[in-house]
Amino acid sequence: MNKSKFPYKGYCGKIIEVDLTEEKVEKKDLEVEVAEQYIGGRGLAIRYLIKNLKPKIDPLGEENILVISTGPLTGTLAPSSARYTIATKSPLTGVIGYANSGGHFAPELKYAGYDAIIIKGKAKSPKYLLIQDEKVSIEDASHLWGKDTWETDKILKSEYESSNLQILSIGQAGENKVLYAAIMNNLSRAAARTGVGAVMGSKNLKAIAVSGSGFVEVHNPEEFIEFTNKTLEKIYADPAYPSLSDYGTSFLVDLAYLGGGLATNNNQFGVFDLYDGISAETFYEKYKVKSDSCFACPIHCGKYSRVEEGKYAGIEGGSPEYESIVCLGSKCGIGDLATIIYANDLCNRYGLDTISLGDTVAFAMEAYEKGVLTKKDTDGIDLTWGNQDALIELIHKIAKREGFGDLLADGTKIASEKINEGSEEYALHVKGMEPPAYDVRTAKAFGLGWATANRGADHLSALPNFELLGYPKEKGIEWFGSEKAVDPYAWESKARMTVWHENFGAVVDSAEMCKYTCFSAYAVKPDDMTKFLSYATGMELTEEKIMEIGERIYNLERLFNEREGKAKNSDYLPKRFTEEPLPSGPAKGQVVELDKMLKEYYEIREWVKGAPKKEKLKELGIEQFATKKEDEK
Amino acid sequence: MIKRIFADTKRCNGCRICELRCSFEHDRVFGTKLSRIRIIMNEEKGEYRPNTCRLCYKCIKACPENAISKNEKTGAIKIDHELCTGCGKCVEACPFNVMFLHPIKEKAITCDLCEGDPQCVKYCPEKVLFYTTSQEFKKLTS
Structure with missing residues (x-):
């Protein structure tokens, strides 16, 4: 197996670039700077998209791009790190779209030798992408078109019986470009949100099947495994562990x-x-x-x-x-x-x-x-x-x-x-995307997080579980400077809480660890993540540095939205949550005090009405991506 | 009585942490195809079956190079990689499909019971795997 000369471990150092229009597959080196500045996963995806997508393109047109990316921890024993991100310009919202899924697909891609897959263009007829270690090919999928994701999975596995394929695919909804079509893997795992499945369908790409016989190497195996074991103990000892483990979500x-x-x-x-x-x-x-x-x-x-x-x-x-x-x-x-x-x-x-x-x-x-x-x-x-x-x-x-x-x-x-x-x-939506399950009138940081999430109403962008977990007041003061931080109905201190979770969340999604490990037990906090990433990659990282990476990713996504003309005044909630008090029950009378939180939020972020200030971009080293006037029109 | 690895298959959730522990223990890297224990997955039914060496010793007889023997202490299969040519005869002879060719070294590999402290058993989050005698296992799961 050819291991690349990439200077950091944890990565494969290679990405696959597929042009479906030209029916061409190329393998490219992962840019070292991208790994250093964006880690991988969600960070890698936004960096690629902002650089390679023109603003104002049709999300369901040939010009749109799909990025499927893993993180440096993916494929290792770091707890729940087998995730991947699929990012694109969303057909549902017209702004940055991304979705994240677990299962077994992402580690297999790493074992085949790739950190990411870039899909460009549009195939003339239905195709699927087949990756078997070094061998990458575009194959005919006319026999799969019209089949659902379970049938597709079964047929492809039967065609390559010996190779243990991991498959992601779209069903009929993606083929028919339902604007909230998902991409599925392992039958029930969904990269669900923002209509990534519709983009895959618009490209006539039915599935991606991968098998890999390689491995992921970490920089410091002994420290890495010892820290993994220590983190496992923390996860198992968490009071929420039995609930999640026995009952699930x-x-x-x-x-x-x-x-x-x-x-x-x-x-x-x-x-x-x-x-x-x-x-x-x-x-x-x-x-x-x-x-x-x-x-x-x-x-x-x-x-x-x-x-x-x-x-x-x-x-x-x-x-x-x-x-x-x-x-x-x-x-x-x-x-x-x-x-x-x-x-x-x-x-x-x-x-x-x-x-x-x-x-x-x-x-x-x-x-x-x-x-x-x-x-x-x-x-x-x-x-x-x-x-x-x-x-x-x-x-x-x-x-x-x-x-x-x-x-x-x-x-x-x-x-x-x-x-x-x-x-x-x-019609409940933020930026065109429908909101998740929790009624945010009873969880104010979640409410703010829906409004400010770059991909539209989204519980996972911030996932500020901190306010829900019944922590003592002292912990609220320690973490976010206020005892109100542990009261889900309170709005005070929630701006600070939301920014922190959004920034660290962007790091977590870029390392491709599951947010349940980080934001449920808080078993992996920024200093822990610093250790995981350092031991895995060999990069010299600090807690400050990785939180800056998170902030960089968050701001870059915001710039993506800005050049689509959809950053300023776009952080809202449906009136149902801000003006209609809950009519009954334990939270009777509650609304989301969005304006108060949003004002503080913009101050902390150094944004004006939802758009990052020039100085902020400079500080984060992304001023070259600042929105040009002509883009916004 | 010889101890083997047993699995309470009904409870296996398919997380494959056992595979990663195995590859790390033997190669200090992470790769499922370097693992000596493999989960046979039936996702449609939600059924996952850990599969590893049962110590039937058919591979010993099949090896033309006399590279395979029995570990006297644990009873595990011992493969001498100096002698192994990677011919694959043992892979063919294994009735349980748990003899593999290492994808990088191109030598035969199978469970060596980690010298009596199998890492897959130690770190299974659901405690599905057991390193015990068949009688004990029957008692534990009945």
């Missing part, structure tokens, strides 16, 4: 319920009458079969589930996560886990983002409740809250862009603009 349904923020009926309420039907206990007792882990993860929050009775008896597979349970469930008034498991299964096979899908259906249900939509508009489907069959029927129609499904396939923002009649008021 379904335990968050209970946390949201207790705080009065269990999003119900398109976020009209934070209390759900049918909570018992979707609770963690119900999931655990009736549906969970076992754990189903990502590669190299000690937490294994992923679960495998099966429906034993009723009309969906026999449906089994990777379980719906918390986000899917709420967005496909309580947001649509549905309190039946069997239906949610089936809906989630369909989304996985079609390749759909369960968050945007569920939210768009919930939006349509509210429009139906208000009489703005009637059966005449919905192909005769009764969109009453809680109608389980309606959800299932709509998933099929949306994936295929059939009838009423075609309207919903563009997401809430575009759908509401077409429906009109005041529906914009309850």
Whole structure:
């Protein structure tokens, strides 16, 4: 196996560049400066896109680029580090789009010898990319087109039986360019958000299959393994470990319920009458079969589930996560886990983002409740809250862009603009992307984080779990200078908390470690990450240096948005969260005090109305990417 | 009584930490195809089965170079890489598909029980793997 001469360990030092228009594959060296300034993963992706994409291009046109990137820890024993980022210009939002997924794909790519894959152009007919160590080829996928992600996975594996392929693919939703189509790997792992699957579909690229027989080497194996073992002890000792390990993310349904923020009926309420039907206990007792882990993860929050009775008896597979349970469930008034498991299964096979899908259906249900939509508009489907069959029927129609499904396939923002009649008021989105599960009126840092996330309403950009974990007041003072930091309903100190999480989160996504290791147990903090990265790569890093890298990545993504004319005055929340107090439950009366937090946030970031100041860019060494006046027009 | 590696397969979650521990223990790098234990994955059913040497010793007879022997202390397979030519006869002879050719060294590799302290067993997060006798294992999982 040829190991490259890349000066840092942990990396392969090679990236694959594919031009689908020209049907050409090239292997290029990873730039040393990119590794030093951006680490890899999400950082590598934004650096590549801002340099190589022209502003204002059509996201579904030939000019758009997909970057699939791993981190220097990917493929090692660093806990939960087997993730990858897929980034592009989002067709859903028109700004930076990226999604992140676990499973087993990313380490396999590293073992084949590559840090990243760049996909350019558009194939004339359906293709898939095949990577077997040094051998990289563009193959005919006409027999796969029209197949769902599970079928695609099965067919490709049967064609290359001996080679243990890891596969990412799109389903029919990506082929039909549903604006929130996902890219799936390992059947139930989704790079779900911002419509990355639609971009893959627009390029006629059905799948990427990889097998690798190589390895990842770290700079200091003894220190690395010792520190890994120490971190594992911390993870296992964390009080939240049993919940995540046994119940998976379904335990968050209970946390949201207790705080009065269990999003119900398109976020009209934070209390759900049918909570018992979707609770963690119900999931655990009736549906969970076992754990189903990502590669190299000690937490294994992923679960495998099966429906034993009723009309969906026999449906089994990777379980719906918390986000899917709420967005496909309580947001649509549905309190039946069997239906949610089936809906989630369909989304996985079609390749759909369960968050945007569920939210768009919930939006349509509210429009139906208000009489703005009637059966005449919905192909005769009764969109009453809680109608389980309606959800299932709509998933099929949306994936295929059939009838009423075609309207919903563009997401809430575009759908509401077409429906009109005041529906914009309850079309919930930020920058065009539908919001995640937690009702942020009960978690204010999360609220700010949705507004300021570069890719639109996004819980993972900041993921400020700190405010939710019931920490003592002293810890709030120690970390963020205020005892209010541990009170989820308080807005004070949340700007500082959000900036810190966003910056460190960008580092975590670039090292490609899972945020659950970093922001759930806080088992890997910046000084720990510094150690992991130093021991793995041999770079001379400090805590300050890696936090600056995070800030650099965050600002560069913001510049991407700015040159699309979508940075200034774009950090908002739907009025439902800022002006409509929660009507009942433990959080009755709560709204998000966004303006107060945003003012502080911009001061800390040194941004004006959402756009970075020149001095800030200089300080971060990215002034060459400053937005030119002509770009913004 | 000889001790072997057993797996309570129903609970294996497929994280493959055992594979990484194995490759690190033997090569100080991370690669699943350098591992002597491999998880056979059926993702559709959520079934994962750790697979490693059962100590049947068929490889010893199959080796034309007399490179394979039995570790007297642990009973594990011992392969002399000075003698091994990488011909692959032992790989063919292995009924459990747990004899491999090392992709870099191109020599035969299989589980050596880490001199009696198997790292895969030690670090399995679900405690699915056991290094014990068959009778003990039966007791533990019944």
